[in-house]
Amino acid sequence: MKDKNDASPFQMNLAVERDADSNPVYAEPVLGNPVSTLMDSGVGNCFPGLEFDLRQLDVRFFPGLVFEFLGVTPAGPDGNQGARLVYADPAGDPIIADHFTPDGPAWVVDLKKQFAGPEGSALGGGTWYLHFVEQDGKRIMMYDYALYQNAAGLTPYEGETVWWIIRLIEPDKPLTIGLTQRAGDGSPTGVPVVLTGQRRRFLNEEGMIDPVYHPGELTSSMCSPWTHDxxxxxxxxxxxxxxxxxxxxxxxxxxxxxxxxxxxxxxxxxxxxxxxxxxxxxxxxxxxxxxxxxxxxxxxxxxxxxxxxxxxxxxxxxxxxKETPSTAELLSLTQYETVEHMVEDLSKQLAGMELTLAMEYLYAYFSLRTPDEVTAEQERAWPGLREDLRAARQLILSVALSEMTHLRWVNQTLWLVHKAFPDKGLGPYEPCLDATKTLNLPGGKVADAHCTDAYDFVEPNLDDAVKEAEAHKDDPNEVVRPRMLRRATQGVLAEFVEVERPEGHLDTEYVKLVGLLRMSKDPYPEGLFQLAVRIDSDGMQHYQKFRDVKRFLAPYADQEELYLRPISVGDPTDKRVKPAVDAIKTALAALREAYLIEAELGDMPKANDKIKEARTAMHDLNDIALGLAKDNIGVPFFAAFS
Amino acid sequence: MTLDFTQPEARPSALAHVAGDVLLMAETAAIFGLSQDDAQRMRQALLAGDVSAQEELSRLGLDAPSQAVPPKLNVHPVRALALTVSQTCNLACGYCYAAGGSFGGADTRMHWDVAKQAIDQLITGTVPGGGVKIAFMGGEPMVARDLIRRSVAYANERGAARAVQVGYSLTTNGTLIAPEDAEFFAQHRFAVTVSLDGGREVNDRLRPDKAGNGSFDRVARRIAPLLERGDRIQLGARVTVTPLNLDVPQVVDDIGALGFATVGVAPMISSPTGKGSLAGQDFARLLDAMTACGDAWFDAVSAGREHPFANLATVLGELHRGHPRSHGCGAARDYLAIDSDGEYSACHRFVKDPLGAMGNLETGADDGARADFLNARTVERQTPCQSCWARRLCGGGCHQEVLHAGRPACDFVRGWLDYGLRSYKKMMVTRPDWFNDKA
Incomplete structure (x- = not known):
């Protein structure tokens, strides 16, 4: 027992244990653009020119030189229009400067000599303009040729015209350019400086933009691209x-x-x-x-x-x-230690848990009244009831559907991994379509009354699961309970919230999957990482949805008949109930076949047909279950697995 | 402050340690402030042994968790690579771990193909969006200036293509730096560490060139352009402390006077020639000198001034972060070195040393060897580290020193950390804001 004194020990540094009372957070926030976003979705792909200004590439079309394209001012031509040399900087150009070995391409060696010789020194002073470009024996002068009063006059093209011409120059073949200085009217004076080289390749072999372009340079001529939508x-x-x-x-x-x-x-x-x-x-x-x-x-x-x-x-x-975060640590990822661990966990645990959850959620869903069952009298007393029921049904169903989607994704992850690592001794892929008999819930937060002690809803012949649950009874970190079919009471909803709580058991497993796929050097199939991230991120939505359902059904908690049907689990041998169980069995069998075909990249149209068959069976189940619910019979979902 | 090693207080406990009125929990690296009374009771309880210490801890409401089971280690991708670009040096420091730069072999330089392939492996092994560091080491790396430049250009290009950020550092004796190098380092934001051992007289005795001439003046002249680009070059000095330059405050002042913003010191413990290592009472003298220098740093920082002494700042930052360590450094875990023959080793000090061999370029870094090395070297498996309160702060020390010279300096390390803990408390009182960016 700690003595009472005023100066109790206080921690000074940041060495901390995980805070058990903390709120859930995303293990890896994946916000902003959805994972399906592709590079091709970039604005430049649909609206060329919006990503950056193409003309900015061409200001450095000739290695070692930087031009600007000047237009004609509203006051008329001033003799400056065209491509004006801003500066010559051969040393700052990686094409020329970064070749430390003498074995660079011959044209680069030659160009270096020109820059080191009289051509280079001439360009060092005065104002120079592009005079001509020449490629494949064709020379284009940068002037309009006009005759008046028996004299030939050369009027420089304006910048945009010059740019069109430069756009036509091809890389990887010899290019000669000439530069001159100009008289006040824009006409060329003196002897042109002639340089030979090649046009810059704007992208290297890796598809990267040439490093000569500084950050911001390609967008510098655009209007506020960062802030404008x-x-x-x-x-x-x-x-x-x-x-x-x-x-x-x-x-x-x-x-x-x-x-x-x-x-x-x-x-x-x-x-x-x-x-x-x-x-x-x-x-x-x-x-x-x-x-x-x-x-x-x-x-x-x-x-x-x-x-x-x-x-x-x-x-x-x-x-x-709003301010520089001072102590916030970046969130870290845990991960599966090996592929084998991951496969074991996914196949033995996660797939089955997704299925068990989907079934439990569906049962809760069918226990809710439909909005049209609300009587006029109830409507008067509880004006929001109809809408609340509509929303609650929709949300619970959406989570159940999402769990079924996860079931598929977990299976897909498994078959892709089996295929990707044939040498790991993982054996052939087997579809995982059996519901687990128990569920693991985070400890502490789950009120005992709602799970461990209330075994009334457990199916017969589930003694093993009950035993396992009993064994975990005193574990403060994790509660294990047998699967059960229960109505959507406040207590049950509270438990669903905790099951889906990020950082709970289920979520942690997927965080480990994300971690493994992200950190591993092994060649995992493309798309797996995205799948894992999506499953993991969905958990937060499920958590929110159940929390919302619980909240807006809370006002009716004292009069359950307002929103709940008095259903109880039906007898699977009852002839009214059996079709429901059979529909589930049909769906599972069809999925099994479809997964096996997909895993082998076999007859895909057949796999699609099987998936459709499963979907039809689930639609049938929906109709049957709604009918049974009206007679206060709940579908014994787990009977399909025994 | 003088710390006498025979003083019972310095006797290590495996559970916790009290320095002044702060309590360090050995296993978690958590630091607690205690009242004077509690500190006194805790100190006595620790002296009396683990049982009474446990009792006292639980009286305070603190749990000392049992020692962690040595973790099974996963090997992660290498995040930093030392390129031993030159296995030759123009200086002839007597204590050099590289034995004159050549690691006991012939003078050689790295061939471009080796550097290129090593960079390829480093960057390919990194997830897009990640970052890696390349450290140019020697010998004296500036002997191979062209290779450095070519490597940087290549690594930038490869890094950009894979969206991997590449950072660079260089450890040099400073005698071969040219003004245009400064521009290059600035452009690529190098962290440059210059080895210096003190003022002119001290340094020249310890760091002569091969003709026996001193190197101090040359270094002072050559680093001027680096100092000018202090905006983009992270420049520090590193001192190797031998029996000949034990006056750390003087050494740090002398080097600081050249303009270095940070000066770090490290004791010489394992030297291939046996020359220049510290031994016996040298460590007690070193501790005195270090704490004196630490006091000077503390006074300056408390008064809002700068002081170049880096060691105390590092300790305070680490104590504040409070991450318990399993290894003294990232060698073999995050960091490898590659030599001119394309052989990987656990770090730059293990080049050509079979104890730290980690595969070669042909087959890639040997992850099995890395894992074995790390598992064997983890502090949880070291004796007598299990019985020391400082184990999770020191991580078991430098692998290369331990494997070659054992652990002659543990009392010094504990003395220094004890001083660090006391200083941590003082700093928390006088300049709590100093820790704002230390998380």
Missing amino acids: FRDCACHYWASNHPDVVLGEVDDPQNMLANRTDKDDSAQAVTFIDWMRRRHDPLKDVSAQTTLPKARPDRYDPYEINLHWQQLDFVLQGQEV
Whole structure:
């Protein structure tokens, strides 16, 4: 027992244990553009010229020289128009300067000599203009040729015309250019300086832009590309990526936990807000709208961004920050130690857990009344009931569907990994379509009454699962319980929230998958990482959805008949119930065949047919289950697995 | 402050350590402030042994977790590579770990193909979006100036193509730096470390050239352009402390006077010639000198001034971060060296040393050898480290020194960390803001 004294020990440095009371956060925030975004989605692909100014490439078309393209001023030609030499800087050009070995291409060696000789020294002083370019025996002079009063006059082309000509020069073949100085009227004077070389290759073999271009140089001639939205140029792209939705800051620094979430407001850590929102207070914490038209009234219009860009926050790891974060550590990733561990966990645990969850959620879904069952009398007393039911049903169903999608993704991950590493002794891929008998829940937060003690809903013949659960009874970190089919009471919903809580058991597993795929040097198939990130990120949505469902059904908790049917699990041998169980079996069998075909890259049309067959069976199940629910019978989902 | 090694307080406990009125938890590296009374009781409890120490800790509401099981280590991609571009040197320092730059073999320089292939392997092994460091080492790396330039150009190009950020550093004796080198280093934001051992007289005795002439004046002249580009070159000096330059405050002042913003010192413990190593009571003298220098640094920083002494700043930063270590450094874990024959080794000090061999270019760095080395060298497996409170701060010391010279300096290390802990408390009181960027 610790003595009471005023000066109890206080920790001074940052060596800390994980804070058990902390809010959930994304292990790896994947915000902003969706993972499906491709390079081709870049604005320049649809609206060439918006990414950077092509003309800026050509100002350095000739190695060692930098030009500018001058147009004709409103006052008329002033003799400066055309391509004016800004400076000659052979030493600063990697083509010339970075070849430390004498074995560079012959034309470069030759060009170096020219720059070191009289040509180079001539260009060192005075103002020079491009006089001609010559390639493949064709020479183009940069002038309009005019005759008047028996005299020939040379009027320089204006900058854009010169640029068109330069655009036509081809790389990788000899190029000769001439430069002259000019008289006041723009006509050439003196002897041209002639240089031979080749046009710069703007991209190297790796597809990278030549390093001679300094950061910002290619956009320097454009109007504020970083702050302006191109919506009014007929597209919604920005010049570069920007976050659509972000997590907000913690208002009161005193309330901030180590993971930058709010101690008292757990919603802060999971509520996405619109990054472009108008910055006046009531809108601050409002969730981002789901569509652009809905979001529009509350966000800055594109034309306003130039006026208000200072108010758009910096975003660090998906969260807005107003000042330099001093102590925030970057979130770190845990990972599976080996591929074998990962395969073992995915096939023995995760796939089955996804299926078990989907079934439990579906049961809860069918336990809710439909909005049209609300009577006029109830409607008068509870005006929001209909809408709340509609929303709750929709949200729970969406999570159940999402778990089914995950089931597929986990299987897909498995078959791709099996295929990618035939030497690891993983054996042939087997579809994982069996529901687990137990579920692991994070300990501590789950009220016992809702899970470990309430085995009333456990199917018969699940003694092993019950035993396993009993064995974990005193484990403070993890609760294990047998799978059960229960109605969507507040207690059950509370448990669903905890099951999906980021940093809970399920989420941690996927974080490990993301970590392995990200950090590994092994050649994992393309797309796997994205799949893992998507599953992992979905967890947060599930958590939010169940939290919302629980919240808006809470007012009816004392009168469950308002929103819940008094269903109980039906007898699988009952002839009304059996078709439901058979539909599940049909769906699973079809999926099994489809996965095996896909894994072998076999007869894809057949695989598609099988997937369709599974989907049809699930639609049938939906109809049957709704009918049974009206008779207060719940589908014994797990009977399909015994 | 003088610390007598025979003083019972210095006796190591495996659980925790009290320095002044701060308590360090050995296993977690957490630091707690105690009241004077609690500190006194804790100190006595630690002296009385683990049982009473445990009792006292739980009275304070603190749990000393048992020693961690040595972790099974995964080998991660290498993040830093030392290119031993030149295995030759124009100086002849008696204590050199590279034995005159050649690591005991013939003078050789790295061939371009070796550097190129090593850079390829480094960058290919890094995930896009990551970063790597390339350290140019020797011998004296500036002997191979052209190779350095070519390597940087190549690494930049390869790095850009894979979206890998490449950073550079160079450790040099400073005698061959030319003005145009400064421009090059600035352009690529090099971290340049110049080896110097003191003022003119001291340095010239320790760091003569092959003809026996001193090198101080030459270095002072040659580094001027580097100092001018201090905006883009991270320039520091590193001192090797031998029995001949134990007056650390003087040494740091003399080198600081040249314009170096940071001067770090390291004791010479393992020298291939046996020449110049510290031994016995040298370490007690060294500790006195280091703490004196630390005090000077502390006074300057408390008063808002700069002071070049880097060691105390490093210790305070590390104590504040409080990350318990399993190894003294990143050798073999994040860092490898490559020599002119294309052989990888655990770090630049293990070049040509079979104890630190880590594969070669042909087959790539040997991840098995890296894992074995790290698993064998982890501090949890070292004796007598398990019984020392400083183990998770020191990480078991320099692998190369330990393998060749054992651990003659543990009392010094503990004395220095004890001083560091006391200074940490003082700093937290006088300049808590100093730690703002140390997380």
